[in-house]
Amino acid sequence: MNAASAEATRTTHTIEGVEVSVLRGGSGPPLLFLHGSDAFAEWQPFMAELARRYDVIVPDHPGFGRSATPPWLDTIGDLAHFYRAFIEAFDLHDVIVAGHGIGGWVAVELALRDTRELRALVLVDAAGLPLSVDGVDTFMCSPEEIRAASYLDIRRAPAPDDVLRAHQAKNALMTARLAWQPRFYDPQLAKWLHRLRLPTLVVWGDGDAIFPPRQAAAFAAAIGGARTLVIPDAGHHPHVEAPQAFAAGVGAFIDGVRS
Amino acid sequence: MKFIAFHLMPYADLDLSYTERYDSAWVTLPNSYYDPVKGHALYNRYIDELEYADRLGFDGIGINEHHQNAYGLMPTPGVIAGALARRTKGTIAVLGRALPLVNNPLVIAEEFSMIDNITGGRLIAGFVRGIGAEYHSWNMNPAFSHERFGEAHDLIVRAWTETGPFHWRSKHYDFRYVNTWPRPYQQPHPPIWIPSQGSRETIVWAAAAERKYTYLQTYSPVAAVKRFLDLYREEAQKAGYTATPEQLGWMTPVYVGETDASARAEAKSHIEAFANKFLRMKAEMVRPPGYLSLASAKAVLEAKAGRAAEHTVDSLMESGQFICGSAATVRDRLAGYEDMLGLGNFLALLQFGTLPHDATMRNIERFARDVIPQLRARAPQAAALNTR
Numbered sequence: 001m002n003a004a005s006a007e008a009t010r011t012t013h014t015i016e017g018v019e020v021s022v023l024r025g026g027s028g029p030p031l032l033f034l035h036g037s038d039a040f041a042e043w044q045p046f047m048a049e050l051a052r053r054y055d056v057i058v059p060d061h062p063g064f065g066r067s068a069t070p071p072w073l074d075t076i077g078d079l080a081h082f083y084r085a086f087i088e089a090f091d092l093h094d095v096i097v098a099g100h101g102i103g104g105w106v107a108v109e110l111a112l113r114d115t116r117e118l119r120a121l122v123l124v125d126a127a128g129l130p131l132s133v134d135g136v137d138t139f140m141c142s143p144e145e146i147r148a149a150s151y152l153d154i155r156r157a158p159a160p161d162d163v164l165r166a167h168q169a170k171n172a173l174m175t176a177r178l179a180w181q182p183r184f185y186d187p188q189l190a191k192w193l194h195r196l197r198l199p200t201l202v203v204w205g206d207g208d209a210i211f212p213p214r215q216a217a218a219f220a221a222a223i224g225g226a227r228t229l230v231i232p233d234a235g236h237h238p239h240v241e242a243p244q245a246f247a248a249g250v251g252a253f254i255d256g257v258r259s
Numbered sequence: 260m261k262f263i264a265f266h267l268m269p270y271a272d273l274d275l276s277y278t279e280r281y282d283s284a285w286v287t288l289p290n291s292y293y294d295p296v297k298g299h300a301l302y303n304r305y306i307d308e309l310e311y312a313d314r315l316g317f318d319g320i321g322i323n324e325h326h327q328n329a330y331g332l333m334p335t336p337g338v339i340a341g342a343l344a345r346r347t348k349g350t351i352a353v354l355g356r357a358l359p360l361v362n363n364p365l366v367i368a369e370e371f372s373m374i375d376n377i378t379g380g381r382l383i384a385g386f387v388r389g390i391g392a393e394y395h396s397w398n399m400n401p402a403f404s405h406e407r408f409g410e411a412h413d414l415i416v417r418a419w420t421e422t423g424p425f426h427w428r429s430k431h432y433d434f435r436y437v438n439t440w441p442r443p444y445q446q447p448h449p450p451i452w453i454p455s456q457g458s459r460e461t462i463v464w465a466a467a468a469e470r471k472y473t474y475l476q477t478y479s480p481v482a483a484v485k486r487f488l489d490l491y492r493e494e495a496q497k498a499g500y501t502a503t504p505e506q507l508g509w510m511t512p513v514y515v516g517e518t519d520a521s522a523r524a525e526a527k528s529h530i531e532a533f534a535n536k537f538l539r540m541k542a543e544m545v546r547p548p549g550y551l552s553l554a555s556a557k558a559v560l561e562a563k564a565g566r567a568a569e570h571t572v573d574s575l576m577e578s579g580q581f582i583c584g585s586a587a588t589v590r591d592r593l594a595g596y597e598d599m600l601g602l603g604n605f606l607a608l609l610q611f612g613t614l615p616h617d618a619t620m621r622n623i624e625r626f627a628r629d630v631i632p633q634l635r636a637r638a639p640q641a642a643a644l645n646t647r
Contacts, residue, residue: 140286140395140543169556172548177402180394180549 007051008043012066015089016082021066023058026051029119029254030092033058034083036101036125036237037138037175039065041163046239049247054096059086061103063174065167076102076128076178076186080109087117096254098122100239101211102179108189111198120257121200122250125208125236127184129193129218135210139176143168152207152235184211193222200226201253205234205241227253260597260639262631263352264312264623265321265510265606268305268339270329271613272297275536283540285328285392292329302332304616306339310346311620312609315627319350319383321510321606323454324357326389327396330537337370344377351378354454354475354510354606355385359404360397364411364432368418368439375444384449385475386412388461391550392540402549405460407431419448454510457487459555466494466502473604475508481579481596484509488600504603504639509596512581512608515625519584525618527572530581533612534570586629593630598640 008025023043031054033047039060040047050056060067061079072078083106087095096119099107104126111121136149143160151157158164200223204216213230220226229249231238239246270293273284281288309320322339325331333339336353343351351374356367375382388408394401410429414437417427423438443449453465454475465472474491476484488507495502512530516522546556575581582592596602607626610619 139547140541142541142543169548169553173402173553176400176548180400180402180547181398183398 007048008056010066013089016062016070016072016085018062018070018082019068020062020086021060023047024056026054026056028054029094029096030055030057030090031096031098031250032083032087032092034097034099034103034106035061035064036099036103036127038164038171039067039167041065041158041161041167044158044240044243046243046246049243050250052247053251057090057092061106061174063177064171069170069174073174074177076105076109079106079178080113083110084114093117094119096120096122096250098124098250099126100124100237102127102175102184104128105179105184105186105189108193108196109186111196112189112192115198118198120254121196121198122203122253123200123219124203124239124246125205125211126202126215126219127179127211128186128189129215129222130182130185130187130190131211132214132218133212135208135212138210139172139180149209150236151241152205152233153241156241157237158240190222193219194224196223199253199257201250202226202228203238203246203249204228204230205236205238206230206232207234208236208238210236229253260504260593260602260634261318261604262626262634263319263321263350263604263606264309264317264626265323265352265354265608266305266309266610267323267325267331267608268302268333269533269537269610269612270298270332271301271610271615273329273536273613275532275613278536278539283392283544284330284537285540286395286544288329290327298332302339305610306342308610308616308619308623309343312623312627313343313347313349315623316631317349317627319352319381320347321352321354321383323354323385324387324389326360326393328392337374340374340382341377344374344381347378347381350381350383352383352452352606353385354383354452355387357387357389357393358411358415359407360389360393360399361411363434364414365418365434365437365439367411368415369441371415371449372419372439372441372443375449376441378444380445380449382443382445382449383452385452385454386415387454388458388550390456391545391547394547394550395544400549401547403431404550405552409464416448416451419443452508455487457483458551459490460552462487462490463494466491466498466506468495468498468500471495471500471502471506473506473508475510475604475606477510478512478580478608481600484579485600488602492601504601507600507602508604508606509600509602510606510608511579512611513589513626514581514583514609514611514614514622515586515589515630516583517585519588522584522588523572523576526581526583526614529612529614529618530572530575530583531570531612534575534580537612586625589626590630590633593634594637597634601639 063069104123105128234241418439424436427434452473455461514526
């Protein structure tokens with residue numbers, strides 16, 4: 001497969017009958033990063049930062065980016081079950097699961113189903129809980145408008161290259177399928193978040209216009225013992241806009257978690 | 260060719276300067292722009308217009324469903340069909356109900372059955388997916404639109420044709436007791452028409468041998484209408500039969516004046532308001548993600564590329580999205596389209612945008628008196644029908 005960079009590889013795997021594309025780089029304890037509404041076209045600076053200390057594994061979700069779309073994919077819960085199979089297929093143990101946006105929602109649903117192989121949870125500007133204040137309705141936005149709303153400084157966004165553009169419609173379709181209604185949340189989730197028995201870090205960009213930062217408090221309040229890290233001068237993608245602060249925050253949190 | 264007078268029932272009193280503050284007349288335009296006193300007058304005016312068309316000899320009258328906009332004030336078309344049922348004689352075509360939007364499609368089976376019973380079988384039952392904007396207005400997931408449409412259709416037809424009660428189970432619907440009262444008046448069920456903007460999946464589905472539903476192309480440039488109706492005919496051939504003109508229809512705005520020049524002058528501001536103000540929507544509103552399949556979405560993007568944002572009466576007339584002129588001109592255009600498109604049904608939108616009542620009534624009169632009889636008397640060019 002095409003190498004994403006000197007530090008990472010992109011490979012294809014068939015899991016639960018779906019061909020999934022996976023970026024992987026670094027070494028150390030496994031860190032599974034679940035992307036938000038857009039799959040990453042290539043290895044990102046924040047991944048490189050994390051890869052100094054972790055074995056960073058970044059799949060394109062089924063139905064997104066380079067991965068195939070399976071007929072069974074209807075809900076976020078389907079993705080959570082898929083990632084149980086993924087962790088088993090990759091023979092991962094003691095995994096740090098980080099998820100951004102709908103990927104954070106998948107991570108929570110996964111952790112509520114099965115924590116046996118999980119070490120900690122990192123939720124980054126995550127979907128899953130109802131918004132107390134509406135943000136920008138991305139379903140009403142053009143791709144350019146979404147980019148403008150997603151980053152405090154658009155120059156820090158990955159360049160909208162041909163790969164990203166080619167996947168835009170596919171990613172948008174699957175995001176709608178999974179999150180159109182109820183809009184980016186599961187009304188049942190809040191009832192059971194307190195059962196989550198996993199060290200959790202809630203990371204939020206202080207300028208997130210899509211899921212406003214007060215969501216961070218909602219997650220932290222719902223998940224017992226959760227820590228919060230608000231990243232200044234960042235929008236909906238704090239890991240992309242402030243890769244070093246993000247990786248440092250994650251590293252410090254994991255250091256405090258006994259394996 | 261059969262002629263149906265179609266109405267959208269727009270909020271014709273819309274303050275057109277809304278575009279200075281809002282980007283669309285759909286979904287997000289505050290309903291403070293709607294004045295119920297004016298709305299009361301408009302509803303009754305529009306019902307008068309449709310009753311007039313019925314009296315003057317149209318084969319039928321047509322209405323449809325839209326939500327949360329100034330473009331069409333019939334969120335529940337059954338209410339209007341009910342109001343029209345007792346004072347009309349011809350067909351009432353409800354084109355149509357948006358199946359995927361409702362959580363219980365049986366309400367549509369019931370509503371259509373009621374209209375069919377009251378009118379003694381004068382109903383044409385239209386099934387649509389709804390315009391993309393409606394998936395925003397109703398917060399219905401557009402990515403399930405095709406699945407829900409297919410399931411809801413199957414459920415409604417079964418409810419109409421099979422003795423109840425029975426248990427319905429499908430991916431999106433589960434009803435323990437399906438037992439629709441009243442049953443439809445027409446047996447086995449009312450004719451089903453499928454209006455669409457040209458979704459390939461919808462055309463292929465409508466043309467299938469087990470359905471052979473009348474396909475109705477809504478407001479589109481003639482070149483696109485031709486392409487979509489040809490696709491239907493091709494699909495019919497593939498399915499082993501030849502589509503008849505009765506299986507094909509087209510809806511477009513029409514204005515008949517005394518002369519070509521006076522017609523254009525009288526219609527200009529109203530048709531431009533229709534195209535530029537009432538139909539004003541951004542792409543994400545019209546085509547939310549998943550509303551079209553990935554393949555169709557790509558085709559639509561290519562078809563729309565380079566199209567002018569603002570329409571003029573002349574650009575609309577040139578593309579065939581607006582038929583306007585003296586009765587002789589309108590007759591000639593329609594005769595040409597009948598041959599070129601192989602149409603068996605023409606739905607004339609005789610009120611559009613801000614067109615006022617008196618102009619609408621004259622338009623209905625001229626179309627009924629100076630266009631319909633002459634076209635009915637004419638034999639379509641059979642050779643042209645067989646060009647495919």
